[in-house]
Amino acid sequence: MLYLLDANVLIDANRDYYPLERVPEFWDWLEYQGTVGAVKIPVEVHEEVNEGQDALGSWARLPPVKEALLFDEEADQALVDRTGLPRFGSSFRVPSRSGSSTTMLAATAKGK
Secondary structure (H helix, E strand, O other): OOEOOHHHHHHHHHHHHHOOOOOHHHHHHHHHHHHHHOEEEEEEHHHOOOOOHHHHHHHOHHHHHHHEEEEOOOOOHHHHHHHHHHHHHOOOOOOOOOHHHHHHHHHHHHHH
């Protein structure tokens, strides 16, 4: 099973529970989980965390971390349609780089 993390998971973990400077083992474990394909973060989430000028942003910019954790897939419109988003009308279409929530819903439906 693949778990997709939203930015708040990383931000809250660093701020409240596992600060990078105090508990680097957690962040090493998270990177490892990405390497084995158990945990990923959508491109949009990586971009959000990457913009930070703090320890978390610096960590996210490390090439091995990005390579391990980045979930770099486009959303499949047919799967997005199955998530319940069609209630917004037929004009709702996934752009080439969809929002993280849409990406996560479509990826979940795909069974990734």
